Amino acid sequence: MIKVGIVGGTGYTGVELLRLLSRHPQVSLRAVTSRKEAGMPVADMYSSLRGFVDLCFSDPADQPLQDCDVVFFATPNGIAMQQAQAMLDAGIRIIDLAADFRIRDRATWEQWYGMEHAAPQLLEEAVYGLPEVNRVQIRNARLIANPGCYPTAVQLGFLPLLEAGVIDTRHLIADCKSGVSGAGRKAEVHALLAEAGDNFKAYGVPGHRHLPEIRQGLARMSGQDVGLTFTPHLLPMIRGIHATLYGRLTRDVDLQQLFEQRYADEPFVDVLPAGSHPETRSVRGANVCRLAVHRPQGGDTVVVLAVEDNLVKGAAGQAVQNMNLMFGLPETTGLELVPLLP
Ligand SMILES: NC(=O)C1=CN([C@@H]2O[C@H](COP(=O)(O)OP(=O)(O)OC[C@H]3O[C@@H](n4cnc5c(N)ncnc54)[C@H](OP(=O)(O)O)[C@@H]3O)[C@@H](O)[C@H]2O)C=CC1
Ligand SMILES: CC(=O)N[C@@H](CCC(=O)OP(=O)(O)O)C(=O)O
DSSP states (O other): OEEEEEESTTSHHHHHHHHHHTTOTTEEEEEEEOSTTTTSBHHHHOGGGTTTOOOBEEOGGGOOGGGOSEEEEOSOTTSHHHHHHHHHHTTOEEEESSSTTTOSOHHHHHHHHOSOOSOGGGTTTOEEOOHHHHHHHHHTOSEEEOOOHHHHHHHHHHHHHHHHTOBOTTSEEEEEEEOGGGGOSSOOGGGSHHHHTTOOEEOOOSOOTHHHHHHHHHHHHHTSOOOEEEEEEEOSSSSOEEEEEEEEBSSOOOHHHHHHHHTTTOTTEEEOOTTOOOOGGGSTTSSOEEEEEEOGGGOSEEEEEEEEOTTIIIIIHHHHHHHHHHTTOOTTTTOOOOOOOO
């Protein structure tokens, strides 16, 4: 059994990890931390986990995480980087759901995250945990930078087009919408029902911290720098991301065939039949990104529609997928989840 610890178990991605890992056949949950709720039984806070998780939250300062084979950090940005080196030295593997190790270039990371990096020596070693791109490296990794929620949808949507070199890389557009759970569980005015409900707005248009992460990933796929406009929006729903991606075709190609072939062997990417319009509720609670590709009126603009659950394929599910790869398990172990409806 893989001995697992979670730092930050009271947040939305932390509790989603608990939901998935509590039913994972090869996992033994050893520790779940929370500073504020230390001592409280997990099931007292999240009654959905009653009967599935019998641990209490513990304070990260006095928790036996050293006993774990792998530790998930479901913490705000800037926490994992403070503890990563010591854990790796103790032989513990790390999957960070935050952004501490997602960007290779230290100066770029410090510019966008507004803090000094505490473990720059690990930036080179960290593997970006997008299995559809880095599966081989993930298998051998000690430290995984689990991708952001928007970056997962945007990269999976553009991937076949960039690898095939069939779009103009200077003018990519990602028009994205997220449910409010993307902002985490902490109390914030903009996420209140009376603010976010019955409302719709863009944010971060001058520059969102996912922009450099997405640009880095797209540039690796295409082998050159890319020009990207990324506009996130907040939708009055709880879970889900919908990304509408635009690019200009540079040559004629059978787009449907291109997407179907690229993802034919991917267990967690579903290319819908031609003409489809994926909806966020079709992926709710499941570790899947559903894609549809369009070429409106046969013109030279390609439109890709991508949906995922921000907490699953956009965070905790992808993290478990990475753990499966790191420990030599079938990638789908514990992740064969049917989406929730309605
Ligand atoms: N929500 C989403 O859709 C996605 C989130 N992410 C990323 O995952 C990470 C977690 O997100 P989310 O679950 O939404 O966040 P939340 O704000 O909901 O939860 C954060 C968790 O971290 C703990 N925590 C906070 N500060 C510290 C600290 N200094 N040391 C140890 N633990 C701490 C909190 O518990 P306590 O304060 O009691 O210790 C809490 O359990 C973030 O980096 C986020 O950017 C990534 C993809 C998608
Ligand atoms: C709706 C909302 O507020 N979303 C968050 C991003 C989601 C997230 O958690 O960011 P990471 O993937 O980098 O961890 C935001 O825009 O800041």
